Amino acid sequence: MDLKEKAIASLKKHASGDAFSRLPAALPKASVLIPLLLRHGKLHALLTVRSVNLKHHAGEVCFPGGKSESGDTDETHTALREAEEEIGLPSHTVQVICKLFPVLNKAGLLITPVVAFIESSFTPRPNADEVSEVFTLPLEFFTKEADHSCYPVPSVFGPTHSFMYTDPRTGHIHQIWGLTAALAVTVAALALGKKPEFELGFDLDDPASAFRDVLNRRLSKL
Numbered sequence: 234m235d236l237k238e239k240a241i242a243s244l245k246k247h248a249s250g251d252a253f254s255r256l257p258a259a260l261p262k263a264s265v266l267i268p269l270l271l272r273h274g275k276l277h278a279l280l281t282v283r284s285v286n287l288k289h290h291a292g293e294v295c296f297p298g299g300k301s302e303s304g305d306t307d308e309t310h311t312a313l314r315e316a317e318e319e320i321g322l323p324s325h326t327v328q329v330i331c332k333l334f335p336v337l338n339k340a341g342l343l344i345t346p347v348v349a350f351i352e353s354s355f356t357p358r359p360n361a362d363e364v365s366e367v368f369t370l371p372l373e374f375f376t377k378e379a380d381h382s383c384y385p386v387p388s389v390f391g392p393t394h395s396f397m398y399t400d401p402r403t404g405h406i407h408q409i410w411g412l413t414a415a416l417a418v419t420v421a422a423l424a425l426g427k428k429p430e431f432e433l434g435f436d437l438d439d440p441a442s443a444f445r446d447v448l449n450r451r452l453s454k455l
């Protein structure tokens with residue numbers, strides 16, 4: 234099996250399917266697309282920098298995504314629609330792999346991560362109202378200790394991870410932290426089948442249990 238097939242097989246083992254479809258319907262929902270691509274023979278992930286003019290998370294690094302709208306058929310539809318709106322990613326060129334476990338953010342938004350492969354040749358067309366920059370980086374970056382730090386402040390699960398990534402293409406230094414870092418670390422560990430050099434915070438063989446526990450704990454406090 235090649236790198237991409239291995240990643241797909243490994244990610245599919247952790248697909249949440251519709252296991253979370255019976256959660257309280259009233260919870261506001263959002264989706265993020267975690268776009269993976271092959272570049273120079275390695276798995277990469279695509280991230281965006283949010284416009285500084287946005288009301289929430291201005292200037293922060295995040296995956297393409299956003300809130301569910303009434304016309305969306307499901308969480309995957311939301312992720313693909315948002316990615317098309319934000320970075321001009323044509324939905325028909327995206328190979329959706331799976332949905333992962335949803336996470337509840339601090340604002341009480343239930344966020345479903347949708348993992349997908351996009352074409353290596355994709356050229357982003359950022360919508361300047363929402364996205365100021367798009368960049369890709371090797372997925373294995375999120376398994377290394379070198380540019381990683383950890384704060385003892387609870388995030389989605391375990392402590393808050395933070396990474397400083399210097400994009401060799403632009404020289405820009407990006408901080409990737411909190412929710413986005415937690416998702417990136419998870420997908421890197423699952424897709425590469427590799428424990429990070431730092432404490433992951435959950436069992437790589439059974440991440441679903443850890444995510445379910447965290448979600449139930451958060452839901453019980455609502």
Ligand SMILES: CC(C)(COP(=O)(O)O)[C@@H](O)C(=O)NCCC(=O)NCCSC(=O)CC(=O)O
Pocket residue numbers: 263264265289290293294295296298299300337338339340342344388410411412413414
């Ligand atoms: C997917 C969102 C939650 C909603 O999309 P929208 O704002 O409508 O485009 C998006 O805001 C998002 O991905 N936010 C997180 C960005 C991030 O990871 N920032 C750094 C850490 S903040 C954090 O982790 C706190 C939290 O959200 O619980």
Ligand SMILES: Nc1ncnc2c1ncn2[C@@H]1O[C@H](COP(=O)(O)O)[C@@H](OP(=O)(O)O)[C@H]1O
Pocket residue numbers: 287288289290298299300315362363
């Ligand atoms: N055309 C537009 N111009 C400016 N802001 C927009 C916009 N379309 C959406 N937004 C804002 O962009 C943010 C992300 O939207 P989405 O959920 O569609 O990704 C939201 O703001 P907030 O930062 O207040 O959440 C939303 O109000």
Ligand SMILES: [Mg+2]
Pocket residue numbers: 297298299300315319363
């Ligand atoms: Mg958005």
